[in-house]
Amino acid sequence: MPVKVDRDKCSGCKDCIASCPFEAIELQDGKASINEYCQACMACLSVCPEGAIFETESEEPKPQKAEGYSGVWIFAEQRSGKVSSVAYELLGIGRRLADDLKTELSALLFGAEETDARELIRWGADKVYHAKDNILQNFNDEPYAQLLTKLINEHRPEIVLAGATPIGRSFLPRVAARIRTGLTADCTSLSIDKETGNLLQIRPAFGGNIMATILCPNNRPQMATVRPRVMKRGQYDTNRAGEIIDIKADGITSRTKVIESVKEVSDITVNLQEADIIVSGGRGLGDPKGFKILAELADLFGGAVGSSRAAVDEGWIPYRHQVGQTGKTVCPKIYFACGISGAVQHLVGMQSSDIIIAINRNPEAPIFNMASFGIVGDLYEIVPLLVKKIKESKGT
Numbered sequence: 001m002p003v004k005v006d007r008d009k010c011s012g013c014k015d016c017i018a019s020c021p022f023e024a025i026e027l028q029d030g031k032a033s034i035n036e037y038c039q040a041c042m043a044c045l046s047v048c049p050e051g052a053i054f055e056t057e058s059e060e061p062k063p064q065k066a067e068g069y070s071g072v073w074i075f076a077e078q079r080s081g082k083v084s085s086v087a088y089e090l091l092g093i094g095r096r097l098a099d100d101l102k103t104e105l106s107a108l109l110f111g112a113e114e115t116d117a118r119e120l121i122r123w124g125a126d127k128v129y130h131a132k133d134n135i136l137q138n139f140n141d142e143p144y145a146q147l148l149t150k151l152i153n154e155h156r157p158e159i160v161l162a163g164a165t166p167i168g169r170s171f172l173p174r175v176a177a178r179i180r181t182g183l184t185a186d187c188t189s190l191s192i193d194k195e196t197g198n199l200l201q202i203r204p205a206f207g208g209n210i211m212a213t214i215l216c217p218n219n220r221p222q223m224a225t226v227r228p229r230v231m232k233r234g235q236y237d238t239n240r241a242g243e244i245i246d247i248k249a250d251g252i253t254s255r256t257k258v259i260e261s262v263k264e265v266s267d268i269t270v271n272l273q274e275a276d277i278i279v280s281g282g283r284g285l286g287d288p289k290g291f292k293i294l295a296e297l298a299d300l301f302g303g304a305v306g307s308s309r310a311a312v313d314e315g316w317i318p319y320r321h322q323v324g325q326t327g328k329t330v331c332p333k334i335y336f337a338c339g340i341s342g343a344v345q346h347l348v349g350m351q352s353s354d355i356i357i358a359i360n361r362n363p364e365a366p367i368f369n370m371a372s373f374g375i376v377g378d379l380y381e382i383v384p385l386l387v388k389k390i391k392e393s394k395g396t
């Protein structure tokens with residue numbers, strides 16, 4: 001430990017125990033003792049009235065704790081018995097990682113309703129750990145975190161992935177903290193380092209200006225969340241064989257109870273992340289009414305309306321429509337960017353779209369570097385023309 005206690009000086013007053021954010025100090029034989037959870041934050045040094053705690057030369061990180069850990073796990077999120085699409089995307093990347101590591105891919109399915117666990121096998125899982133219990137009916141951090149922690153401690157997987165959804169973002173950090181391992185949020189790419197077998201966790205950093213590769217070499221499992229629509233699904237195989245293992249949620253408790261879930265009702269939205277066609281608007285709209293024209297175009301395709309952060313910040317459209325680094329990541333077949341300049345923070349949220357059509361009156365706008373098709377002009381002329389032409393071709 002880089003922090004030590006002089007037992008002769010220690011009076012056993014426990015002030016240091018209360019000051020430690022990592023529960024790394026215990027009382028042994030009436031004297032403070034530092035345990036292996038010490039993160040060398042030094043918070044205890046100034047608290048000790050006897051000056052009994054002191055810093056020593058920092059030590060090398062402990063040797064890898066990787067032995068005995070194997071297998072790739074993905075958390076298969078579901079609501080009301082329907083598995084969300086991010087679970088199938090995680091199976092796609094999970095399968096590749098498991099094949100590279102020559103290990104098994106397992107999916108974790110928690111809930112109370114009937115769910116077709118076999119579907120997870122058809123999408124690539126070798127095993128599904130299926131926990132069906134009333135306590136898991138509605139998502140709730142406490143029982144979900146307890147159960148996942150318990151399973152990880154029992155089975156010791158080397159990698160655990162979940163969607164960077166409100167659910168994954170909420171309970172996975174709790175699990176990582178309980179088992180004292182690292183967690184990389186919002187990864188956009190994952191692969192295995194061929195030399196060390198470590199998981200290379202890649203994500204944008206510093207406002208999207210660099211791509212950081214993050215490692216968790218000393219602790220297991222390696223945990224990461226992945227945004228929906230970033231990874232591609234794998235191969236669907238109706239003949240794929242796999243095992244479904246029923247898990248009991250015995251001993252799992254919750255101090256809180258979900259009384260009711262109320263779905264948000266929205267006027268102009270189709271689920272952005274599920275939409276095949278998205279028509280997005282930015283500050284170039286100049287006015288919230290501009291979104292009505294975009295909604296008309298989106299409606300013709302059964303698509304959704306998106307926006308840049310600038311339009312959200314202006315108060316023209318709710319945040320749930322925002323695409324980009326601090327909004328949603330989307331991957332539609334066609335993405336229209338209307339009056340959007342193409343800032344890197346917007347691009348990271350839509351650059352995987354199959355076709356990008358940019359409408360901007362500035363021919364130098366960076367969005368044109370990314371666009372499959374670029375239209376230089378005023379969106380208030382071009383979008384109505386597109387609507388008119390599409391209506392004509394549909395005969396409406």
Ligand code: FAD
Pocket residue numbers: 207281282283284285307308309310311322323324325326327328338339340341342343344345346349359360361362365377378379380
């Ligand atoms: P602008 O950059 O102002 O561009 C407006 C464009 O409209 C211009 O190119 C202009 O030529 C064009 N235009 C104007 N009038 C017309 C017209 N009549 N017809 C056609 N074109 C017209 N941004 C996001 O979008 N999503 C994010 O998640 C996000 N996260 C961020 C996170 C951080 C930490 C930071 C620092 C920034 C983030 N941003 C995000 C903001 C981002 O940097 C840009 O400021 C923002 O994307 C700009 O939005 P915009 O393209 O709509 O506006």
